[in-house]
Amino acid sequence: MAIASSIPLVFSVQRCKPELVAPTKPTPHEHKLLSDIDDQAALRFQVPFIQFYEYNPSMQGKDPAEVIREALANALVFYYPFAGRLREGPNGKLIVDCTGEGVMFIKVDADVTLEQFGNALHPPFPCFDELLYDVPDSERMLNCPLLLIQVTRLKCGSFIFAIRFNHVICDGIGLKQFMSTISEMARGATSCFISPIWERHLLDAGDPPRVIFYHHEYDEVEPTAISWPLDNLVQRSFFFGPVEVSTLRSLIPLHLCHCTTKFELLTACLWRCRTIALNLNPNEKVRMLCTGNLRSKFNPSLPLGYYGNVIVFPAAITTVRNLLHNPLGYTVELVKQAKASMTKEYAKSVAALMVLRAKQLNFTKIVGSFVVSDLTKIGFEDIDFGWGKVVFAGAAKAVGVISFFVSTKSTKGEVGTSVPICLPAPAMERFEKELDMLKGHLLGF
Known part of the structure; x- marks a missing residue:
């Protein structure tokens, strides 16, 4: 389990004033309800993604920031809810007011080259606050832009595309669909290859709402449980290549070896090491929550182009x-x-549980919950604005108790998976030691 640590990097930037990019054509002014899956406290947060693109001589003379800005404005004609604002309706129900005001966009020039970020790009990234500027008051849920996009032009001709999205409006697959449309229009398309579909009622609770499963992810944790601290948090990224995965697989029984996915194996390992690192009471209950995309589970299928949370x-x-x-x-x-x-x-x-218990259930602030989301199969690496495929694409960091699996390469060029982890500083030290001990044990040290 090689630890991928961030390299020291300091650079200065020239940042244009943030602007609102609106759809290029008039769009419907209407109110759109979110689904009962979208509209839950556990999804009321912002997720940052980042993509690195190399200089492409064939695009000489073209400004990636302007190309993407224009394509974004064209894409918002079709994805006009993204240009709206969240309002709160009766009983706290979130509503998208499709005002056409636009999404926030920032152009930046940085006096650094892509090479200076290192040959093994992985989260967390040095000086990330410069790569996605946190515009004051832009993270509020209500009456704020739903997207924040920054294009950072590097002095070598490469550029970085970063986006922060409000999770209630879409999931990772929905975001990739929107970003693909932007990239298609950046390359000259005038319409969507896949038309966006709203129809959020398809993920609403039935009538009457019926809770038919135990949902331990939404358990009301007792006040004695440790809450997530607001300061002294540390981000580290851990790389798992073929050797590490094979070594871990040797720790589980033979009957599990051939039916356990890499995601399941790494999740189990990280959950165990994280729990040790937190020094919790032995009798305390801990939870592992794995994000699951259910699009393939619907019969009849959800409409192609549905971009809400599934x-x-x-x-x-x-x-x-x-x-x-x-x-x-x-x-x-x-x-x-x-x-x-x-x-x-x-x-x-x-969805029924959210309706019956007023959507206030939230697992994202409980230290004893470990949430993992696998982004390695969504296809962010295929998004091409005209400069070719990405060098790196994925979540920019862990978000509290939530870690994302992203595809990366090691310094030796091995293809593998990086998992950013966020922990209080003392717990991070114990976490790293636990992984080192596991590695040493497996190697017979």
Whole structure:
């Protein structure tokens, strides 16, 4: 489990004043309801993504910031809800007011080259605040732009595209669909290859709403449980290549080896090491929540182009004592069981729970919850604004208790998976030591 640590890097930027980019044509002014899956407290946060593009001689003379800005304005004609603002309706229901005001866009020039970021790009990125400027008051849920986009032009001709999106409006697949449309229009398209579909009612609870599963991810945790601290947090990224994955696989029973995915294996390992690092009470309950895309579970299928949240967070739950005193195979089994519960019926049950319990349930601030989301198969690396495919694409960092699996390369050029982890500083030290001990144990040290 090689630790990918950020390289020191200092650079200065010239930042244009943030502007609002509106659709190039008039769009409907209407109110659109979010689904009962979209509209939950656990999704009321912002997620930053980042993409690095190399200099392309064939695009000499073209400004990537202007090309993307124009394509964005054209794409918003079709994805006009993104140009609106969230309002709060009766009973706290979130509504998109399609005002056409636009999304926030920033152009930046940085006196740094792509090469200076290193040959193994991975989150967290040095000087990230310069690569995606946190415009004051832009993270509020209501009455704010739903997207913040920054294009940073590097002095070598390469550029960085960064975007922060409000999770209630879409999931990772929905975001990729929107970004693909921007890239298509940057390359000359005048319409969407896949037309966006709203129809959020398809993910609403039934009438009457019926909760038919236990949803431990939304358990009301007792006040004695440790809350997520607001300061002294540290970000690190951990790389798992073929050697690390193979080594970890040797720790689980033979009957699990051939039916356990890399995601399940790494999630089990990270959950266990993270729990050790947190020094929780042995009797405390801990949860692992894995994000699951349910698009393939619907029959009849959801309309092609649906870009709302089609995700659930089924939880594996156990005590600290059970997690730490059992072999890794025990943890793998818990992860597999949680993944197996992902069905259309499960999503409807979640929606019902949100309706019946006023959408206030939130697992993202509880230290004993570990949330993982696999972005390696969504296809962000294929997004091409005309300069070719990305050098790196994915989540820019962990967001509190939420970690994202992203595709990366090691300094040796090995293709693998990086997982950014966010922990209080003392816990991060213990986490790294635990991974080192595991590695040493496996190598027979």
